[in-house]
Amino acid sequence: MTELSTMKDGVANQAEASDRVLQILAEAGRLFASKGFEGTSMRDIALACGISKSLLYHHFSNKDEIYARVAVGSTLELYLFVRDRIPDGPPSLKIRAFMVATAEYFRRYRWAWIASTTAFWNDPDRTRHKERLTRRDRFENFLRGLIQEAIDAGEIRKVDVPMTGRLILSSLNWMHRWYNPNKSATPEQIAATFFDMIFNGLRSGEMIGLPGAEPPRASRRKSR
Amino acid sequence: MTELSTMKDGVANQAEASDRVLQILAEAGRLFASKGFEGTSMRDIALACGISKSLLYHHFSNKDEIYARVAVGSTLELYLFVRDRIPDGPPSLKIRAFMVATAEYFRRYRWAWIASTTAFWNDPDRTRHKERLTRRDRFENFLRGLIQEAIDAGEIRKVDVPMTGRLILSSLNWMHRWYNPNKSATPEQIAATFFDMIFNGLRSGEMIGLPGAEPPRASRRKSR
């Protein structure tokens, strides 16, 4: 039972949902992704679905629930999706597979992904997103485990694990801001390219004498 | 005339603006950053400034103009700010300085930075942001020039220049999502750490036989 059971119109893990509900989630995700949570009205969603606004409240209790279904639905299975695509082998190749799998997830559920990673991320009422954040943490901790594994195996340098995870996730999380699906490279290919750059570094093999792995210089100004 | 003339309360390049205008821009930037453009009402801004809503319309023609002043004000001088902090020397060190300077800019004008990089980035009415996008492009092209320079000098591998620029900017642009100013590391230190990781790579020097600089494998699925 590792494969996701229901996948339709880019809406993940919405098993036992009617076609209408799936349609609403798909349209709402697309709108949330392009106009944000506050910028998307219930009328917008109803209009995009070709139904009355009342019907939205028949299937969902309020606007928050629609967003929650979109966002949780997209992050719900991300961890499992990625985990199942990590092969046996050297830890560094696992990290590569992690990146490629995450990119594949992004490509498949693009709108829900964007909606969940951009819309009211810093809402003061964080309790509404507690479950989503917990799953995000599990996802990120999974990556950190792979990084630690690669360090223990001696495949990568003794880098700062959380910081390395942030670098890797940054390269993936920022992709939706510039990715153009009409261009040739797929998200998976882009992720693989980023892995190559981060893992092997940009430095030319012939060069020496340039700044190595010394700790970063302190900034000119003290913060705070 | 390369140094920024007016900097107050984290609002860059608002020369000849009254204290009141600077206060409005600072509060509006903070609100836009935390609640988004649509999620921030003119009443919110007025309340945060302790003034009436009407006064906002005395100093600005409408909500869009306030946002434009916040966003353009923050991106207006980013290019100059960074350019002036690029030292003479090896191209790779210029890239490092580019990253550190951008991080310093982020630290100084954090709210305006966040507001301009997050709020309605994909607004269909792009014309309103044309100037901002043009300046963004100039900023990004400047980085690409440095990367090309480093390639020509043989300091870094013959990587894909736009993709390398995206990786570097991703690491900086995503920082606001996890950066905590109360923690010890400054943005400049974080940027320097990222440069080290990207430039030198994660791979342990002792290791061999792991995936090297070969082009990324094609993904399992063909796009389109």
Place this chain on the structure above:
DNA sequence: GCCGGACTTGACCGATCGGTCGGTGAAAAC
């Protein structure tokens, strides 16, 4: 004294917001 312009206000506008209401029609359950 008073005049003009910059600054500031509360009352108000039409539009739109999220959400509710009573009801309809058709199929399923009895």
Place this chain on the structure above:
DNA sequence: GTTTTCACCGACCGATCGGTCAAGTCCGGC
């Protein structure tokens, strides 16, 4: 054949949205 269930709708609600307006208040120059 009746009742229940369920997807669905148009009309409507109070609140809030961005924005306007006439009326001050303040203050330096004449």
